Amino acid sequence: MAEKRLYHKVANEILELIDAGVFPPGSRLPGERDLAEKFGVSRVAVREAEIALQAQGRIEIKVGSGAYVLDGSNLALNGLPKVGPFELTEARALFEAESAALAAPIISDETLAELESYIEIMSGKKASDMNAEDADAAFHMAIARSTNNHAIMFVIDSMWKMRAEASQLQKVYNTVCDRDTSHREAEHQAILDALKNRDSSAARQAMRAHFTRMIDALLVASEEEAYQEVKRKASESRSRYMLTKQLS
Numbered sequence: 001m002a003e004k005r006l007y008h009k010v011a012n013e014i015l016e017l018i019d020a021g022v023f024p025p026g027s028r029l030p031g032e033r034d035l036a037e038k039f040g041v042s043r044v045a046v047r048e049a050e051i052a053l054q055a056q057g058r059i060e061i062k063v064g065s066g067a068y069v070l071d072g073s074n075l076a077l078n079g080l081p082k083v084g085p086f087e088l089t090e091a092r093a094l095f096e097a098e099s100a101a102l103a104a105p106i107i108s109d110e111t112l113a114e115l116e117s118y119i120e121i122m123s124g125k126k127a128s129d130m131n132a133e134d135a136d137a138a139f140h141m142a143i144a145r146s147t148n149n150h151a152i153m154f155v156i157d158s159m160w161k162m163r164a165e166a167s168q169l170q171k172v173y174n175t176v177c178d179r180d181t182s183h184r185e186a187e188h189q190a191i192l193d194a195l196k197n198r199d200s201s202a203a204r205q206a207m208r209a210h211f212t213r214m215i216d217a218l219l220v221a222s223e224e225e226a227y228q229e230v231k232r233k234a235s236e237s238r239s240r241y242m243l244t245k246q247l248s
Contacts, residue, residue, distance in 0.1 A: 007048035010039050014049060015058065018069055025071040029059065083162060085218050092159050093211035096140060099156060100203035103146035104195050111146050115139055115192050123185040132184075137164075139188060143195070183213055 014035070017023050029035065029050070032043045039046070050067050053059045059067045083091075120126035121135035130138070137160050144156040187210040194202035 006041055006045045007052060010035075010041055010045050010049035011052045013039060014053060018058065023069045025069050027069050028065075029067040029069065031066065086215065088159060088162055089211055089215050089218060092156075093208055093215075095152065095155055095159070096143070096211070097204045097207040099144050099147055099152050100191060100195065100207040101200040102149065102152070103143050104200040104203040105198050106148070107143070107146040107195050107198075111142055112192070112196055114142055115188075115195070118142070119185060119188050119192065122188065136184070136188075143191075187213065 014023075014029070023029055030038070032046045032050075035046045036043045050059060050061060054061050054067075057070060059069055061067045117126065118130075118135040118139040121128045121130050122132045122139070124132075128135070141153075141157060141160065144153045147153070187206070190206040191203060191210065194206045
């Protein structure tokens with residue numbers, strides 16, 4: 001236990017050196033042995049600290065090469081790691097499917113009624129100070145809360161914060177959600193029905209289906225964006241060609 005507490009202190013001390021410019025972006029951290037001697041700790045504590053810093057997006061550990069400092073400006077707000085929409089959606093699918101499965105046998109009737117209300121807000125059937133996105137987040141967090149597992153609640157809340165606070169992620173998700181509102185009510189209703197039936201397997205499957213459809217929608221959006229970029233470049237090339245032709 002002491003070793004576990006110690007690695008937090010080591011991670012913070014390494015971060016202080018990084019932020020002070022002792023280890024600038026792109027530089028390689030000293031080896032585990034050197035850092036262990038510097039901080040007066042074991043190599044295990046150094047290794048755990050580096051793993052924690054990698055999870056935060058502050059360093060990259062390359063097997064057989066060492067740990068390298070990343071550019072801190074690439075971090076999202078509040079120290080959350082910078083991730084892409086596919087990474088985040090994949091992680092949400094894994095955690096939230098199991099969250100729904102765990103919640104199913106123990107979720108309260110009050111929470112089920114709360115979830116029903118959120119679906120009505122998302123579909124526009126119920127007037128509320130909440131918008132559809134807020135109701136969507138509240139729906140998922142209510143399920144996480146019903147697991148009575150604070151670690152799960154923290155992880156799912158952190159993933160929602162990544163989505164909300166990273167402008168590029170928010171832009172992508174908003175594009176997908178604006179185009180794909182027709183599926184939202186049905187998918188959330190399927191999750192709710194499984195929870196009402198106290199069916200863990202069905203709840204897991206319904207949540208996975210929701211995120212699988214989101215990943216498909218993200219793929220379509222990214223393909224369209226790539227196609228538009230090709231069209232833009234082709235148009236620029238055509239314009240340059242026509243200008244050159246006129247000048248000649």
